[in-house]
Amino acid sequence: MTQQLILYPLFLQMAISIILMFGWSRIRFQKVFSVFGSILSVALAIVVFMYIWNNGTQTVQAGNWKAPFGITFVADMLSATLVLLTAISGLAVSIFSAGSVLRDRLRFGYFPIFHFLLLGLNGAFLTGDIFNLYVWFEIIIISSFVLITIGGEKAQLEGAVKYFTLNILASMIFLTAIAVLYGITGSLNMADLAGQIAMVENRGLVQITALLFLIGFGIKAGVFPLYFWLPASYHTPPFAVSAIFGGLLTKVGVYALIRVFTLIFVNDAFLNNIIMIIAILTLVSGGVGALVQNNLRKVFSYLIICHIGYMIAGIGMFTEIAIAGAVFYLIHDIIVKTNLFMVSGVVYRIKGTNSMRDLGGIYANWPKISLLIFIPLFSLVGIPPLSGFWPKINLIKAGFAGENYITVGAIIFASFITLVIIAKLWAEVFWKADKELPLRSNFGYFTNMTIAKKLQFVVPVALLSIVSLYIGFGAEHIQELSARIADELVNNQGYIDAVLNTKN
Amino acid sequence: MRTTIILKTASNYLLPVLLVFSIFILLRGHYLPGGGFVGGLIASIAFILHSFANGLNKTKELLIMHPGFLLPLGLAISFLSGLAPVALFDLPFMTGLWSHDPIAILGSVGSALFFDIGVYLVVNGVTLTIIFTISESA
Numbered sequence: 137m138t139q140q141l142i143l144y145p146l147f148l149q150m151a152i153s154i155i156l157m158f159g160w161s162r163i164r165f166q167k168v169f170s171v172f173g174s175i176l177s178v179a180l181a182i183v184v185f186m187y188i189w190n191n192g193t194q195t196v197q198a199g200n201w202k203a204p205f206g207i208t209f210v211a212d213m214l215s216a217t218l219v220l221l222t223a224i225s226g227l228a229v230s231i232f233s234a235g236s237v238l239r240d241r242l243r244f245g246y247f248p249i250f251h252f253l254l255l256g257l258n259g260a261f262l263t264g265d266i267f268n269l270y271v272w273f274e275i276i277i278i279s280s281f282v283l284i285t286i287g288g289e290k291a292q293l294e295g296a297v298k299y300f301t302l303n304i305l306a307s308m309i310f311l312t313a314i315a316v317l318y319g320i321t322g323s324l325n326m327a328d329l330a331g332q333i334a335m336v337e338n339r340g341l342v343q344i345t346a347l348l349f350l351i352g353f354g355i356k357a358g359v360f361p362l363y364f365w366l367p368a369s370y371h372t373p374p375f376a377v378s379a380i381f382g383g384l385l386t387k388v389g390v391y392a393l394i395r396v397f398t399l400i401f402v403n404d405a406f407l408n409n410i411i412m413i414i415a416i417l418t419l420v421s422g423g424v425g426a427l428v429q430n431n432l433r434k435v436f437s438y439l440i441i442c443h444i445g446y447m448i449a450g451i452g453m454f455t456e457i458a459i460a461g462a463v464f465y466l467i468h469d470i471i472v473k474t475n476l477f478m479v480s481g482v483v484y485r486i487k488g489t490n491s492m493r494d495l496g497g498i499y500a501n502w503p504k505i506s507l508l509i510f511i512p513l514f515s516l517v518g519i520p521p522l523s524g525f526w527p528k529i530n531l532i533k534a535g536f537a538g539e540n541y542i543t544v545g546a547i548i549f550a551s552f553i554t555l556v557i558i559a560k561l562w563a564e565v566f567w568k569a570d571k572e573l574p575l576r577s578n579f580g581y582f583t584n585m586t587i588a589k590k591l592q593f594v595v596p597v598a599l600l601s602i603v604s605l606y607i608g609f610g611a612e613h614i615q616e617l618s619a620r621i622a623d624e625l626v627n628n629q630g631y632i633d634a635v636l637n638t639k640n
Numbered sequence: 641m642r643t644t645i646i647l648k649t650a651s652n653y654l655l656p657v658l659l660v661f662s663i664f665i666l667l668r669g670h671y672l673p674g675g676g677f678v679g680g681l682i683a684s685i686a687f688i689l690h691s692f693a694n695g696l697n698k699t700k701e702l703l704i705m706h707p708g709f710l711l712p713l714g715l716a717i718s719f720l721s722g723l724a725p726v727a728l729f730d731l732p733f734m735t736g737l738w739s740h741d742p743i744a745i746l747g748s749v750g751s752a753l754f755f756d757i758g759v760y761l762v763v764n765g766v767t768l769t770i771i772f773t774i775s776e777s778a
Contacts, residue, residue, distance in 0.1 A: 139730075140726055140732060140733060143726075143733050147723065147733075150715075150719055151719070153715075154712050154715050154716050154719060155712075157711055157712035157715070158712045160708060160712075196732050196733065197732050198732055198733050198734050199732065199733070199734040199735055199736065200725075200731055200732045200735040200736075
C-alpha cells in the first residue's frame, strides 16, 4: 500500500469532491466536510512529505504500464513540498470560504469545484508525463472558470472573459508544444524526454519548442509581456477564490517552467538569456504597475506578477543557489499571496470597500487584527527576519556569482518598490484617519458578525501567518529543503533513474 | 408547445430502443468504436426526445431522481474501478483487472467496464442537467 502513497493526495481530493457532490444542496454539510477533508489532506500531505524526505523520489506507474509508455506519477522533494503547500493553502481557503462566500454561490457547487481545483493542482505537481501535465492543467482551468464565474456578476464575467481567452490560448500553445516535442522524440514521459532531447541534433528546433513551452507556461505564470489577463480578472471573483488563484494558479505555471527547464531543456545559454530578460522586465513592470493601483486586490495582483520575476530569474541564472532561491521564494510566495487576498477580504468586510483612498483607521479600531495583517504584509516585503528576506539572499548571491548585475539590480529594485507599495498601503489603509463611509444596506459588516463567523475570517489568516512566520524564523529548515530540491533539480539523473528503472 | 401525435407515439417506442442501443454501444466500446461517452450521449438523447414529445415534467417523473445525482454516482463508480486494484491487489492505480471466465454475451468483464459505466452515467447526467436547466429557464 505504501508504495502508492504519493497518489493518496489525489485519491483524497477526488473522494472529497465526490462526497461533496452527493450533498449538493446541503450547504452546512458541505462547509463542515470541506474543512474536515482539508484537515485530512494536510495530515496526508505531511505524511507524504516525510516519506519522500526519508526515502527519496518515489514513482507509481499508473495502470501498471512500464515507463516510458504508461503515465508515470513522480514525487520528488519539489512535488512533495508543493503538495504540502497546496494542502495548507487549501485548508485556509476552505475555512475562509465557509465564512465568506455567499450562500447563492455555495448552492451552485462551489465546494466540489474547489476540491476539483485542488485535485488538479496536486495532479499537476505529481505527474511525470508531459501530456498528463496538460490534462491536469485542463482540470485546473475548467475548475477555475467555474469558480471565477460562479455568481455571475457583471464585473466577474468581464474578468472571466479575459481570463478564459488567454488561458485557452496558453493551453493551445502548450498543446502545440507537446505535439512538436512528440514529433521530435516520440515520447511524452518527461524523464525519457530528458535523454531524448539531449540527443537531438537540430538544436534550433529544440529551442523553438522550448520557446513554445515558455510562452504557454509564461501566460499561465503571468510573466512579462503576457500578464495582462491577471490584474484584469483577479479582483473580480469572491475573495476566497482570488486567494486560491493568487496563491496557487500562477505558481503552477512557475512549477511547470521549473520542471521543464531543469529536466527537458537544460541549461541552454540562449534560453537562459531570454528567461533572464523576461524575469527582469517582469520584476520591473509588475512593480511599477502595482504603484499606481488603488484597489487592494489590484495592488496584490500586480505584486504577484512582480514576484513571479524572482522565481523566473532563479531559473534563468540556473545555478544551484539560484534555483534554491527560486524554490524558497515559491514556498514563501504561495503562503503569503494566498494570505494577502484573504486579508483584502477581511478589510473589505470591515469597511465595505477595497479602495485605498476610502479606507483608513483600521489600526485605530481593530488593533489586534491589524497586527495580524502586519505579518503577511511585511513578510511579503521581506523585512528580516520575515520570510521574504531569505530567498532574495540566495538570488542576489547567485546573481553576483554569475555576474548578472542587471538581474541583481532588478531584484533589488523590485524589493524596494514592494517596500514602497506596502508602506503606502499600510499608511493608507491602517494608519490614515478613519473616513466616514456611507453604510451599505444588506452588507455583512465584520462588526455585526457572530464570534464563530468572525473566527472563520481570522483563523485562516492567522494560520497562514503562522506558517509565514515559521518560514521566516525557521529559515534554516526551509533553506535546507530548498537546497536539497535545487540539488535534485540540477542533478536530474536521480529523477530520471527513479522513473525509468522502477521495480513495480 | 404542441407536438404531433406521430412524434408522441414514436418517442414512446424509441425510448427503450435507444436505451438498449446505448447499452450496446457502451459494451461494444472496449475494442470497437463506442464506449461510455457515446453511450451516455445516446441514452440522454432518448430522454431528451421523450421530453420533447411529452413535456419536461413527464420525463422527470420517468427518471425518478434528478439527473444531477448521476454525476457523483458515475464519478464514484469510475473512481472505485480505478481504486479496486490498489485496495484489493496492491497493484498501481487503474491497473486493469479481468475475470478469468468469460460471461455469456458480455465476454470477459474487467474493471475497465466499470470505468466506462461510470463515464456513461456522468455523461448522461451532465447532458440531461444542462438540457433540463435550459428548457426550464426558456
